[in-house]
Amino acid sequence: MRSQNSVLLVEDDPVDVMAVKRAFAQNKVTNPLYVVGNGEEGLAFLRHEGKFAEPASSPRPTLILMDLKMPRMGGLEMLSILKADRDLRHIPVIVLTTSDNDADIQQSFQNGVAGYLVKPVTFEKFVRAIQIFDLYWTLSELP
Amino acid sequence: MRIRLPFNSLSTQITVLSLALLLILTLVVGVIAYRITRSTIEVEGIASLEALATARQTAIKIQLENYKNNLLSFAHPNLAAETTAMLAASGEDRIRQESILAASMKREQPIHSDLEWADIVDLSGEVIISTNTANEGRIVAKTPVFMNGVVRPSISDPFIDQGTIYIELSMPLNDGQDNTVAVLIHRYNARALLSITGDYTGLGSTGETVLGVRRGEEVHFLTPRRFASDVSSFEPLPISGGAARPMIGATAGQSGAIQAPDYRSVQVIAAYRPIQETGWGIVVKQDVVEAFAGISQLRTNLMMGLGLALLAGAIIVAPLTHNFVQPLNELERATRKVAAGDLSTHVPISQLDEVGQVAESFNAMVRQLSQARDELTHSNRELSSFAYVVSHDLKTPLRGIASLSTWLVEDLQGKLEGEQIEQLRLLRERVQRMDALINGLLDYSRVGRVRNPEIVVDVNTLLVRVIDTASPPEGIRINVTTKMPRLQTDELHLTQVFQNLISNAVNHHPGPQGKVEISGRDQGDFWEFTVRDDGLGIEPRHHERIFQMFQSLQTNQDVESTGIGLALVRKIVEEHGGKVWVESQGVPGQGSIFRFTWPKTK
Numbered sequence: 200m201r202s203q204n205s206v207l208l209v210e211d212d213p214v215d216v217m218a219v220k221r222a223f224a225q226n227k228v229t230n231p232l233y234v235v236g237n238g239e240e241g242l243a244f245l246r247h248e249g250k251f252a253e254p255a256s257s258p259r260p261t262l263i264l265m266d267l268k269m270p271r272m273g274g275l276e277m278l279s280i281l282k283a284d285r286d287l288r289h290i291p292v293i294v295l296t297t298s299d300n301d302a303d304i305q306q307s308f309q310n311g312v313a314g315y316l317v318k319p320v321t322f323e324k325f326v327r328a329i330q331i332f333d334l335y336w337t338l339s340e341l342p
Numbered sequence: 343m344r345i346r347l348p349f350n351s352l353s354t355q356i357t358v359l360s361l362a363l364l365l366i367l368t369l370v371v372g373v374i375a376y377r378i379t380r381s382t383i384e385v386e387g388i389a390s391l392e393a394l395a396t397a398r399q400t401a402i403k404i405q406l407e408n409y410k411n412n413l414l415s416f417a418h419p420n421l422a423a424e425t426t427a428m429l430a431a432s433g434e435d436r437i438r439q440e441s442i443l444a445a446s447m448k449r450e451q452p453i454h455s456d457l458e459w460a461d462i463v464d465l466s467g468e469v470i471i472s473t474n475t476a477n478e479g480r481i482v483a484k485t486p487v488f489m490n491g492v493v494r495p496s497i498s499d500p501f502i503d504q505g506t507i508y509i510e511l512s513m514p515l516n517d518g519q520d521n522t523v524a525v526l527i528h529r530y531n532a533r534a535l536l537s538i539t540g541d542y543t544g545l546g547s548t549g550e551t552v553l554g555v556r557r558g559e560e561v562h563f564l565t566p567r568r569f570a571s572d573v574s575s576f577e578p579l580p581i582s583g584g585a586a587r588p589m590i591g592a593t594a595g596q597s598g599a600i601q602a603p604d605y606r607s608v609q610v611i612a613a614y615r616p617i618q619e620t621g622w623g624i625v626v627k628q629d630v631v632e633a634f635a636g637i638s639q640l641r642t643n644l645m646m647g648l649g650l651a652l653l654a655g656a657i658i659v660a661p662l663t664h665n666f667v668q669p670l671n672e673l674e675r676a677t678r679k680v681a682a683g684d685l686s687t688h689v690p691i692s693q694l695d696e697v698g699q700v701a702e703s704f705n706a707m708v709r710q711l712s713q714a715r716d717e718l719t720h721s722n723r724e725l726s727s728f729a730y731v732v733s734h735d736l737k738t739p740l741r742g743i744a745s746l747s748t749w750l751v752e753d754l755q756g757k758l759e760g761e762q763i764e765q766l767r768l769l770r771e772r773v774q775r776m777d778a779l780i781n782g783l784l785d786y787s788r789v790g791r792v793r794n795p796e797i798v799v800d801v802n803t804l805l806v807r808v809i810d811t812a813s814p815p816e817g818i819r820i821n822v823t824t825k826m827p828r829l830q831t832d833e834l835h836l837t838q839v840f841q842n843l844i845s846n847a848v849n850h851h852p853g854p855q856g857k858v859e860i861s862g863r864d865q866g867d868f869w870e871f872t873v874r875d876d877g878l879g880i881e882p883r884h885h886e887r888i889f890q891m892f893q894s895l896q897t898n899q900d901v902e903s904t905g906i907g908l909a910l911v912r913k914i915v916e917e918h919g920g921k922v923w924v925e926s927q928g929v930p931g932q933g934s935i936f937r938f939t940w941p942k943t944k
Binding site: 212214215217218293297298300301318319321322325340 | 734737738741742744745746748749792844
């Protein structure tokens with residue numbers, strides 16, 4: 200990924216946050232990573248609301264990594280609001296979840312996600328998955 | 343007692359049995375009625391013939407009496423006296439007296455009906471005077487009528503002369519001192535007798551009356567027969583013949599009636615009566631067929647009655663049978679539907695008490711079955727989704743543990759001692775094993791919950807893929823030994839079954855050399871697939887256990903050995919209506935044979 204682009208991670212599990220950070224580090228992904236704990240916070244971050252009122256603290260990300268199961272507002276709900284928002288809907292979203300439920304996958308793609316990654320149990324596999332994503336987004340043009 | 347019938351249909355059995363019963367009943371009644379009526383008809387037929395015979399006998403006797411009276415009145419005392427005087431005279435006187443006598447006889451003749459002629463015959467047998475002049479001078483000394491007439495009044499048998507039937511009577515003429523001087527002979531045209539025997543009134547078209555006499559060993563007819571070609575021939579019947587029997591009885595002075603063949607060899611009913619005076623017999627007879635015509639009429643009527651009774655029976659029994667069998671058929675159809683899994687089936691309650699009760703019980707049973715099935719389906723679904731949710735939620739912390747242990751190793755690189763490294767390795771191994779267990783559980787819970795689309799699957803290519811994924815070690819060969827079919831079925835499930843069976847065969851093989859053979863056989867409605875290995879085998883006492891969840895025979899810490907594989911196989915196969923089983927004696931080297939059946943779907 201081009202280094203100036205920032206990435207927003209919407210994830211409530213601190214271990215998973217660590218996993219993403221470590222995977223980024225191991226793959227030498229240097230893009231700034233912003234982390235929020237649920238869908239509500241994610242929307243607030245993107246809209247510069249509440250504690251993210253200061254635009255400098257919440258730059259517009261070029262990619263969103265999103266868990267599905269989160270407290271207060273889940274990923275699918277956030278996704279549907281996101282895609283209804285003219286301002287935000289162009290930002291590519293990659294779902295990063297434990298759920299390989301067919302219904303979740305279908306609903307995600309109907310809401311226009313750019314990718315759906317089921318979290319593997321072992322970290323090694325996860326690192327490899329992140330590596331592939333990074334490669335893809337380096338090659339792909341972003342809006 | 344069980345009656346075995348060649349028809350299986352209940353309604354046919356009932357119909358046939360009741361019609362058979364009806365047939366037997368009507369037959370019994372019919373036979374009794376037939377026998378009673380037949381004997382009545384026979385008695386009546388014979389009685390009417392006997393009455394006719396008696397009437398004809400009487401008529402003949404009266405006619406003979408008439409002839410005799412004619413003769414006696416003709417031979418008044420004057421005739422005897424004049425004849426005596428004439429015989430005593432001679433010469434001119436005699437000639438004169440002869441002519442006077444002849445003239446008086448000729449005057450007398452027309453008074454006596456049917457009298458052909460009257461002769462006066464002298465004792466030498468020469469006709470002296472006759473009303474028929476041509477007779478005079480004729481010698482009749484040898485004739486029975488003359489010889490009898492010398493002694494007493496007598497009657498001859500009827501006889502034919504020049505085509506006409508006559509009868510002759512004779513009596514002695516005496517001189518007043520009991521000396522016979524001449525014989526008076528009368529010849530009558532026998533038409534009066536013939537009109538009696540020729541009267542067929544009351545005899546239908548086959549009856550007749552015949553007059554006969556016995557001469558030595560033969561019976562002779564004395565009157566023309568109705569069915570003989572030549573009406574005037576009086577043929578004899580040999581005495582031994584059955585046809586002569588009634589006449590023999592009659593001429594012996596007996597009366598009676600018998601069934602016997604007649605001169606035409608036709609069976610007849612013959613009533614016979616004697617005519618004692620002349621030694622004749624009279625037989626009144628009629629063909630059995632006509633005499634007992636009522637019997638064949640009766641038979642026809644009874645047959646028709648029987649037919650009508652059966653028809654009426656069939657008309658009544660058929661709807662009754664239908665009423666009776668219809669609810670049973672409905673019940674049978676309903677049972678079939680329930681067996682096919684349609685638990686919404688409802689049987690209409692029949693009007694018949696017993697069948698209605700069965701139907702009610704059946705409906706109640708189906709209701710309960712349906713309820714139980716709904717409950718079972720519900721709890722199964724709940725269990726499945728429970729398993730799914732649980733295993734899913736188990737994965738999140740598991741992943742955390744996995745990641746954290748990895749990072750510990752990474753971050754403490756070079757600071758850990760040998761034992762600690764080993765402990766961390768064991769920790770991560772357990773994590774992977776738990777992951778495999780959870781995946782197995784997820785697969786298992788998915789089988790009943792998720793319906794995969796049915797597509798055309800070429801089992802040959804499916805197996806190539808599965809074998810490729812199994813990636814067996816160097817020494818183990820996997821072969822497909824038969825040509826596999828193309829099936830319209832759930833590809834994922836069939837793949838999972840083969841995958842588990844083949845990976846079991848490979849993973850549990852002691853190695854280093856071994857082979858796994860896969861074959862398939864068409865069994866009609868389903869295919870039977872076989873996975874055979876030459877590994878350690880499984881003792882029969884474990885055959886049931888291995889298909890249960892978490893029942894592994896080895897304490898194998900290998901990731902692949904979760905104890906879910908065969909349970910999953912069984913669940914998938916049974917979900918598709920098949921069966922799975924193992925054949926093995928637990929002898930190392932002989933291995934195990936896993937077979938499962940997979941129904942063909944259209």
